[in-house]
Amino acid sequence: MAREIRTRFAPSPTGDLHVGNIRTALFDWAYARHTGGKLIFRIEDTDRERVTDEYIARAIETLKWLGLEWDEGPEVGGEFGPYLQSQRLDIYTKWAKTFLENGDAYNCYCSTEELEARREAQRASNQAPGYDGKCRSLTPEEVSKFLAEGRKPVIRMRMPDGETRFTDLIRGEVVFEHKYVPDFVLMRADGSPLYTLAVAVDDVLMKVTHILRGEDLLSSTPRQIRVYQAMGLATDELPAFAHLPFVMGTDNTKLSKRNGEVSIAWYREEGFLPEAICNYLALLGWSPGDDKENITMKELVELFTIERVNSSPARFDMKKLEAINGDKIRALTIDEFLTRALPFLLKEQVVKGEESEIEVVRKALPIIQERIARMKEVVPMLRFLFVNEVTFDDESAAKVNEADSKKVISTAIEALSGLSLWSHGEIESALRKALIEGLGLKPRNAFGPVRIAVTGSHISPPLFESMELLGKERSMARLESAVR
RNA sequence: GGCCCCGUCGUCUAGUGGCCUAGGACUCUGGCUUCUCAAGCCAGCUACGAGGGUUCGAAUCCCUUCGGGGCUGCCA
Numbered sequence: 001m002a003r004e005i006r007t008r009f010a011p012s013p014t015g016d017l018h019v020g021n022i023r024t025a026l027f028d029w030a031y032a033r034h035t036g037g038k039l040i041f042r043i044e045d046t047d048r049e050r051v052t053d054e055y056i057a058r059a060i061e062t063l064k065w066l067g068l069e070w071d072e073g074p075e076v077g078g079e080f081g082p083y084l085q086s087q088r089l090d091i092y093t094k095w096a097k098t099f100l101e102n103g104d105a106y107n108c109y110c111s112t113e114e115l116e117a118r119r120e121a122q123r124a125s126n127q128a129p130g131y132d133g134k135c136r137s138l139t140p141e142e143v144s145k146f147l148a149e150g151r152k153p154v155i156r157m158r159m160p161d162g163e164t165r166f167t168d169l170i171r172g173e174v175v176f177e178h179k180y181v182p183d184f185v186l187m188r189a190d191g192s193p194l195y196t197l198a199v200a201v202d203d204v205l206m207k208v209t210h211i212l213r214g215e216d217l218l219s220s221t222p223r224q225i226r227v228y229q230a231m232g233l234a235t236d237e238l239p240a241f242a243h244l245p246f247v248m249g250t251d252n253t254k255l256s257k258r259n260g261e262v263s264i265a266w267y268r269e270e271g272f273l274p275e276a277i278c279n280y281l282a283l284l285g286w287s288p289g290d291d292k293e294n295i296t297m298k299e300l301v302e303l304f305t306i307e308r309v310n311s312s313p314a315r316f317d318m319k320k321l322e323a324i325n326g327d328k329i330r331a332l333t334i335d336e337f338l339t340r341a342l343p344f345l346l347k348e349q350v351v352k353g354e355e356s357e358i359e360v361v362r363k364a365l366p367i368i369q370e371r372i373a374r375m376k377e378v379v380p381m382l383r384f385l386f387v388n389e390v391t392f393d394d395e396s397a398a399k400v401n402e403a404d405s406k407k408v409i410s411t412a413i414e415a416l417s418g419l420s421l422w423s424h425g426e427i428e429s430a431l432r433k434a435l436i437e438g439l440g441l442k443p444r445n446a447f448g449p450v451r452i453a454v455t456g457s458h459i460s461p462p463l464f465e466s467m468e469l470l471g472k473e474r475s476m477a478r479l480e481s482a483v484r
Numbered sequence: 485g486g487c488c489c490c491g492u493c494g495u496c497u498a499g500u501g502g503c504c505u506a507g508g509a510c511u512c513u514g515g516c517u518u519c520u521c522a523a524g525c526c527a528g529c530u531a532c533g534a535g536g537g538u539u540c541g542a543a544u545c546c547c548u549u550c551g552g553g554g555c556u557g558c559c560a
Contacts, residue, residue, distance in 0.1 A: 180487045185558050195560050219555040291508040320510040370523040447519040459521045
């Protein structure tokens, strides 16, 4: 029986999770689900000056919101925990010591200043900058001298001569000659581990079989493999690597958290649905293969394979995300739509949450469902139903105040005042009769002024349905006030 | 500079030697529909970075070149 596939998503939450992080998490998740394997969620917080508990909590929350459930990790536990690296420090220390004892690593007494100076010299003489191996084989006398100077050593991994060769699942065979991979630091003088140590140790201990991660980590792979080897893993026990292409900004620069639009929290506030974000992100670097792009999470799981992941970087396109989001919104049942729309209406205080209000919203949703691309848009779309008086923007105000408009609205008032049944059908036929037949107006010119008077804007949901929802009394009041 | 990765419409992509006078989606443009805005439908614009090979035949294989990106940290 083949061993169970285990992937991991291991962010370092130095800020809110962003688009690139989530795309990686999505692929990790989809691959684990597709293969019936496990997804491990691990927090890489070895740099506690930059990673805060607040960011960790937000990362957990974001993943849950997107529906990317993990099998092992924070909150759910698992047999290979803990899943916060800051709680695993003794493990890293133990391995670093082992490496030291076995001669795979050595104490390095060079100071940051000395290293920097030597790197400068290397650059100046056109050599590849990197650790020069100065402390690789210190004599006991040299060590005593350094210690006497009060120096505290870091632990540095020894890269042997030769090369590292591995098959990236996305890019094929990749070779790094070790002369371009200098000895690297595993542990600081204060005993805190570095990423290179912690990531490799954890992937081994957590029995990760497939490492899907950003392509920026591609050139650190030889170092990671070196740690595996020092831990005693045989070549056929190494995890498989798949380096995902970047998600770039529209301007072709790498997306970064410096840019406000990358934070997933922002997309949530704007009203992008989690399934739309996942669907769109899945298309960045992967494709279902046929011409169907609008897929469900279930379909993504069924179709996702690493073979179909691209190797070239993708640009993030807000327009396409919006289009997919609109499609997802239109696919919602009214109950689902209501559940998702309500938080936006409550937050902007369009409604207070009373039963009667929610009933109005429920009735109004069908007529705006195909008119919005972001959930947030329900707010401007429905606000007119819940205010006492509409307010006009400059353009609408000018339009409604024209003499022709006042005449149209007056005529509409006469036509509507006698209506006993206030339904959109009745309203429509009464207005058509009075304005189009009666005044000989084109529909556009006839209904425009009425629309502005009733909804406050020349852009609104369908007029007759809107008036029905508003009710006769309030509709008439708005018309009256517009001609006053 | 060195090492590594990448290169099909504006964007995301399909394409693994003939089905490609390169398909789909988003955007954009025009039209239809129409009470506004949308949605929907139809049509259109636009691409294999360049140059050499290999082959009867190349977007697909090879080489060179150009361009973009990453790494080159006691960040991850």
